[in-house]
Structures are given as C-alpha cells and as structure tokens.
Amino acid sequence: MTFLFKILQFFLLPSTFILVLILIGLIFLSKQRRTGKILVIIGLLLYYIFSITPVTDLILLPLESQYQPVQKNEFDKADKIVLLLGGKESDVLRASEVLRIYVQSSKFKVQSSKIIVSGKDPLNPERNEAEGVKEFLVGWGIPPENIILENQSRNTFESAKNIKKLVGTAPFFLVTSAYHMPRAMETFQKMGTNPISAPTDFKTKKTLHQNEFGTRFSYNLLDFFPGLGNLKNPNLVFHEYLGILLYKTLRYD
Numbered sequence: 392m393t394f395l396f397k398i399l400q401f402f403l404l405p406s407t408f409i410l411v412l413i414l415i416g417l418i419f420l421s422k423q424r425r426t427g428k429i430l431v432i433i434g435l436l437l438y439y440i441f442s443i444t445p446v447t448d449l450i451l452l453p454l455e456s457q458y459q460p461v462q463k464n465e466f467d468k469a470d471k472i473v474l475l476l477g478g479k480e481s482d483v484l485r486a487s488e489v490l491r492i493y494v495q496s497s498k499f500k501v502q503s504s505k506i507i508v509s510g511k512d513p514l515n516p517e518r519n520e521a522e523g524v525k526e527f528l529v530g531w532g533i534p535p536e537n538i539i540l541e542n543q544s545r546n547t548f549e550s551a552k553n554i555k556k557l558v559g560t561a562p563f564f565l566v567t568s569a570y571h572m573p574r575a576m577e578t579f580q581k582m583g584t585n586p587i588s589a590p591t592d593f594k595t596k597k598t599l600h601q602n603e604f605g606t607r608f609s610y611n612l613l614d615f616f617p618g619l620g621n622l623k624n625p626n627l628v629f630h631e632y633l634g635i636l637l638y639k640t641l642r643y644d
Contacts, residue, residue: 403633405626409437409441412430413431413435416430438617441621441622442618442619443618445615447594447621447624448595448596450625450628451595451627451628455569455570457572460589460590465587466492468587469563469587470504471504471505471506471562472563473564474506475510475567476520477568483527488591492589493533499537504537505537506537506538507540507554508541508542509550510542510550511542521542522540522542541553541554551575551581558584565586566591568594569592570592570628574634574638576588577635
C-alpha cells in the first residue's frame, strides 16, 4: 500500500500535474489548437503561481505555524530524542537540531539518554540514511552507544509504531521539519506516546515577522519572479495533506 500511495502522490504533486497539463496541451496543439492553447496557458499560469515566494509561504504557513522551535527552558523535559529521517538536505538540519538540544540539556549527560534515528526510504531500501546521520552525530561528539538506529520504518506511521516499542510512554523530543510536524505529532500522540515537538527546517521566507496584527512577510520584487526551487514547497504541502487524509483511515491500536 505504501508503494501505491507514493505513486499516487507523485502524480498529484503540483510539479508533476503542471508538467503533464502542459504536455497534454502541446499534444492538442496539432489537432485542437484552441484546447491546446488553453491547457498550455493554464499550465504556465499554475507554474507561475506555485513558484513565487509569496504563494509558497502562504500555503506553508498553516503547517509551519502550528509548532514553534523548542526553547531552552524546555530542554530538560526529556532524556530522549527521536529524529525522523526526511531526505539528505532535511536530515542535516534535523540532525543539527538534535545537537542543539543534546548540547544544551543537562538530561543528555548520562548514559541512559538516547537518540533514536528512525526511518528508511521505501523506494530505495538499500540506502542507509540512518547510518549517515549517526556518523554525523558521532563526529560532533555524541557517544555511539547513545544512538539507536530504527531503520525499519518506511513512513511516519510505522515510525510511531516502532518508537512506541522503544520508549513506551516516556516523554521525548520529536525532531522533524516544521511542515511535517503537525502530521507527526498527531500520529505519535494517537499511537499513545508523549512527544515534545522540536520542529526545524522551516521553509517559509526568513523575513517572517510576528506583530500585534498577526503574521506578515516582507518581500522584494525578486520574490515575485518564478523560481524552480520554490516549486518544491507546494509539493511538500500537497504531500503532507494527502498523508494526513490517509492517516485518518489507519488503525492505531
């Protein structure tokens, strides 16, 4: 089911959907020119909308604003950290958040403290991302015996199920990207564990401000030009909402 869901997600992602729409429009140009033009124009318009910073920020904010980074006065609430793997770029930022908590918390100065690295790529099972993260953490001074690799989970649901076997109801810091934190927290809580959110890897524009009027962003003219990199963010958002819908159908007992 995981593999089929991944395939379905791929074709529903904005980047894939827009490309397919444009390609269909180009094919139609040879026989039904008017229909082809309409499809190509719609595809290009969607590409522009989903690839400018203000729009990507707008659709990311509902996910990323639900949980704030863990503060120093919270570091002693647990002696375990669970890091959910999420791809090469995100893993570095997630591992850096683990280091921040580990170094500044008095709870992680004893042998019983644990860091659990959870997950594997279901489409590339031979890749061992967990080992790479462990090497990174050990390189920064964390004893290898304090790191547990849980490399059987193919998704967040399986991670929650397997982590429960390791930590039970003991509190732990849950480290993942901010856009993924709402789904992760809900999943782990439904599984009967007690996670403390520690989001990182925020994708919204760095000039996000909070004031008495609410959340606002500060943009310049270049932010309204399309950027191919921006198209990754709508993909992440669509992936998350599809995942949230799927997880509501799963059994947690």
